[in-house]
Amino acid sequence: MEGISGALTLLWMVFAASQAFKIEISPDSPVMAPIGASVSLTCRATGCEAPAFSWRTQIDSPLNGKVRNAGSTSTLTMDPVSFENEHSYLCTATCGARKAERGIEVQVYSFPKDPEIHLPGPLQVGQPVTATCLVPDVYPFDRLEIDLLKDNRLLKNQEFLEPMESKSLKNMSLEVTFTPTREDMGKALVCRAMLHINEVDAELRERETTKELQVYVSPKNTTVSVSPSTRLQEGGSVTMTCASEGLPAPQILWSRKLDNGNLQPLSGNATLTLIAMRMEDSGIYVCAGVNLAGEDRKEVELLVQVRSLNFLKEEKEEEEEKQEEEKEEEEEKQEEEKEEEEEKQEEEKQEEEEKQEEEKEEEED
Numbered sequence: 001m002e003g004i005s006g007a008l009t010l011l012w013m014v015f016a017a018s019q020a021f022k023i024e025i026s027p028d029s030p031v032m033a034p035i036g037a038s039v040s041l042t043c044r045a046t047g048c049e050a051p052a053f054s055w056r057t058q059i060d061s062p063l064n065g066k067v068r069n070a071g072s073t074s075t076l077t078m079d080p081v082s083f084e085n086e087h088s089y090l091c092t093a094t095c096g097a098r099k100a101e102r103g104i105e106v107q108v109y110s111f112p113k114d115p116e117i118h119l120p121g122p123l124q125v126g127q128p129v130t131a132t133c134l135v136p137d138v139y140p141f142d143r144l145e146i147d148l149l150k151d152n153r154l155l156k157n158q159e160f161l162e163p164m165e166s167k168s169l170k171n172m173s174l175e176v177t178f179t180p181t182r183e184d185m186g187k188a189l190v191c192r193a194m195l196h197i198n199e200v201d202a203e204l205r206e207r208e209t210t211k212e213l214q215v216y217v218s219p220k221n222t223t224v225s226v227s228p229s230t231r232l233q234e235g236g237s238v239t240m241t242c243a244s245e246g247l248p249a250p251q252i253l254w255s256r257k258l259d260n261g262n263l264q265p266l267s268g269n270a271t272l273t274l275i276a277m278r279m280e281d282s283g284i285y286v287c288a289g290v291n292l293a294g295e296d297r298k299e300v301e302l303l304v305q306v307r308s309l310n311f312l313k314e315e316k317e318e319e320e321e322k323q324e325e326e327k328e329e330e331e332e333k334q335e336e337e338k339e340e341e342e343e344k345q346e347e348e349k350q351e352e353e354e355k356q357e358e359e360k361e362e363e364e365d
């Protein structure tokens with residue numbers, strides 16, 4: 001080996017001394033060119049004063065790039081890189097009668113954006129949800145792998161090995177369904193996408209997006225405590241306190257139900273105090289516990305009654321009615337007794353007559 005390399009070195013020295021004509025091309029083949037970016041191929045000649053360059057593709061399709069020659073270098077710039085640049089390019093340089101040729105293969109790829117994590121709406125504890133990780137505009141997608149992780153634990157992994165039917169950018173996505181718990185609050189949902197192309201720099205092969213989870217419990221178990229009572233006297237006051245359970249803690253909204261069914265807002269405080277109540281304040285009061293996930297309502301009916309005077313009047317009326325009834329009953333009783341008496345007398349009279357009749361008959365015999 002050493003002998004050969006020594007001999008090559010010697011040969012090179014001889015050639016260099018006689019200005020050997022050769023070309024080099026950079027970067028190294030194959031070139032991984034990101035679609036949409038600007039990529040240049042440089043052909044450099046040595047051993048010639050004024051070389052002439054030409055570029056072509058191996059299948060003689062258009063170059064889809066611009067050539068700039070400057071002294072002993074020629075640059076082919078593809079800006080922007082597209083699928084039409086996926087070729088083997090040949091750089092040819094001539095120096096008088098001498099000719100040198102070098103090929104370079106260009107492959108394109110696309111992995112331009114971080115993944116997007118999509119959730120259909122607010123996450124509710126106990127309700128299954130499907131999260132989607134979307135990796136936009138990928139090529140070649142048979143090199144793509146996606147991981148979905150929650151709280152550093154792998155939920156799902158997929159490699160997209162299906163054959164590619166066409167040269168095009170594709171949105172690739174991975175879905176996972178899970179049921180959020182209260183413990184998921186603040187935890188990280190991570191989507192990691194990897195494009196396995198070894199020729200691409202390691203840090204460009206992987207993209208990651210993190211979403212902090214917010215979980216909700218829609219308001220429930222809304223309760224109202226009323227002090228002193230839902231039946232009030234005119235001029236009195238009442239305090240109603242509303243509570244509702246949820247995550248995050250529901251906001252409390254008090255309102256009154258109008259005759260047309262609409263709600264008239266009253267207060268955003270959990271404790272609602274109503275003073276100097278009038279009869280027309282009677283009606284349905286509504287407490288709503290509200291958060292981002294929903295709403296839960298509780299209705300309370302307040303009845304404001306007119307005070308004392310009316311109570312007395314009502315009582316008097318009731319008393320009179322009772323007396324009236326008693327009197328009627330008494331009269332009815334007397335009536336009945338009278339009727340009974342008459343009946344009895346009638347019967348006695350009949351019996352008397354019958355007896356007399358009998359006696360009379362006996363006498364005749």
Ligand SMILES: *[C@@H]1O[C@H](CO)[C@@H](O)[C@H](O)[C@H]1NC(C)=O
Pocket residue numbers: 116134136137171
């Ligand atoms: C790909 O995803 C992007 C969002 O990043 C969207 O705007 C676009 O419409 C999608 N394209 C296709 C073909 O679905």
Ligand SMILES: *[C@@H]1O[C@H](CO)[C@@H](O)[C@H](O)[C@H]1NC(C)=O
Pocket residue numbers: 221
């Ligand atoms: C509703 O709240 C009450 C009082 O806080 C509690 O005792 C009860 O268990 C709750 N009910 C439900 C279904 O959460």
Ligand SMILES: *[C@@H]1O[C@H](CO)[C@@H](O)[C@H](O)[C@H]1NC(C)=O
Pocket residue numbers: 268269270271
């Ligand atoms: C609600 O009312 C209570 C007592 O009236 C008061 O101390 C508190 O500051 C009020 N809260 C709000 C948010 O207005």
